[in-house]
Amino acid sequence: MSEPVLTLRGAGMSFGERTLWAGLDLDVRPGEFIAVLGPNGAGKTTLLKAILGQQDLSDGTIEFLGQPVRRGHRKIGYIPQQRLMESGTPLRTRDMIALGITGHRWGLRRESRDERRRIDALVDEVGASTFATAPVASLSGGEQQRARVGQALASQPALLLCDEPLISLDLRHQRGVTELIDAQRRKTGAAVVFVTHDVNPILDVVDRVVYIAGGRFTIGTPDEVLRADVLSDLYGTPVDVVRTMGRIVIVGSTEATAIGEGEHDHAHHHADADADPEGPIR
Numbered sequence: 001m002s003e004p005v006l007t008l009r010g011a012g013m014s015f016g017e018r019t020l021w022a023g024l025d026l027d028v029r030p031g032e033f034i035a036v037l038g039p040n041g042a043g044k045t046t047l048l049k050a051i052l053g054q055q056d057l058s059d060g061t062i063e064f065l066g067q068p069v070r071r072g073h074r075k076i077g078y079i080p081q082q083r084l085m086e087s088g089t090p091l092r093t094r095d096m097i098a099l100g101i102t103g104h105r106w107g108l109r110r111e112s113r114d115e116r117r118r119i120d121a122l123v124d125e126v127g128a129s130t131f132a133t134a135p136v137a138s139l140s141g142g143e144q145q146r147a148r149v150g151q152a153l154a155s156q157p158a159l160l161l162c163d164e165p166l167i168s169l170d171l172r173h174q175r176g177v178t179e180l181i182d183a184q185r186r187k188t189g190a191a192v193v194f195v196t197h198d199v200n201p202i203l204d205v206v207d208r209v210v211y212i213a214g215g216r217f218t219i220g221t222p223d224e225v226l227r228a229d230v231l232s233d234l235y236g237t238p239v240d241v242v243r244t245m246g247r248i249v250i251v252g253s254t255e256a257t258a259i260g261e262g263e264h265d266h267a268h269h270h271a272d273a274d275a276d277p278e279g280p281i282r
């Protein structure tokens with residue numbers, strides 16, 4: 001088996017008295033697709049920040065390609081949690097994608113012919129051709145998100161970190177972005193660590209799940225982890241896993257809803273979070 005791209009050993013993250021996760025051992029292989037699931041505030045984004053070298057661990061180690069993680073590694077692609085571009089930002093879509101290749105040198109020198117070809121191919125691959133010359137700030141949320149994916153893929157990363165990249169996308173574009181990331185990891189062997197509240201849009205492509213909740217975590221295939229007994233044990237309270245119309249919905253009892261508290265603060269992330277008075281935990 002090939003060497004892992006990413007290795008966590010005894011990794012722990014605490015803020016004061018509060019432990020987000022501890023004792024996390026994980027090897028991520030080339031081409032592997034890992035979903036990081038859990039309720040709001042569980043520590044999913046903080047895990048990505050630790051892998052990016054932006055947040056020091058409280059315990060343990062993280063290595064990327066055999067070296068301790070450090071900030072700004074060119075071989076890690078990152079799609080941050082979505083923030084809409086401020087209107088007035090003049091950056092054009094193609095230039096935003098090009099930034100992933102030319103980095104900070106953008107604007108200071110011309111693209112090489114090879115770079116130009118790669119950028120054009122990426123613009124095409126993320127379906128951004130029709131808005132390539134439009135200012136990013138003028139795009140819809142979904143279009144901006146495709147530009148972000150293009151930028152993250154531009155440096156041909158060995159590891160792609162995605163923080164809720166499907167938020168604000170309609171079903172068609174959720175599928176489009178998922179297929180894009182899936183195709184990329186199959187083509188280039190890039191490993192993917194994908195943070196999401198809702199596993200459903202990516203269920204077909206996920207190899208393993210890291211489910212974080214209440215300061216603890218569990219790791220396994222979706223079938224191993226997304227089960228009532230496993231998640232009830234993790235949450236420490238009864239949780240049901242309902243399969244309906246090809247979707248998995250994780251439903252808590254009143255107590256479990258309390259554990260998932262904060263979900264409704266972020267209800268805009270999920271249109272259907274409001275639809276269930278029980279408050280699904282994802």
Ligand SMILES: Nc1ncnc2c1ncn2[C@@H]1O[C@H](COP(=O)(O)OP(=O)(O)OP(=O)(O)O)[C@@H](O)[C@H]1O
Nearest residue numbers: 015020038039040041042043044045046047197266
């Ligand atoms: N530097 C920090 N200092 C103190 N607390 C922090 C710091 N960074 C994160 N936290 C806290 O850690 C918790 C986990 O945050 P994180 O953003 O990782 O959660 P998440 O699982 O990504 O949640 P969401 O689904 O809401 O995005 C939050 O309560 C947050 O306030």
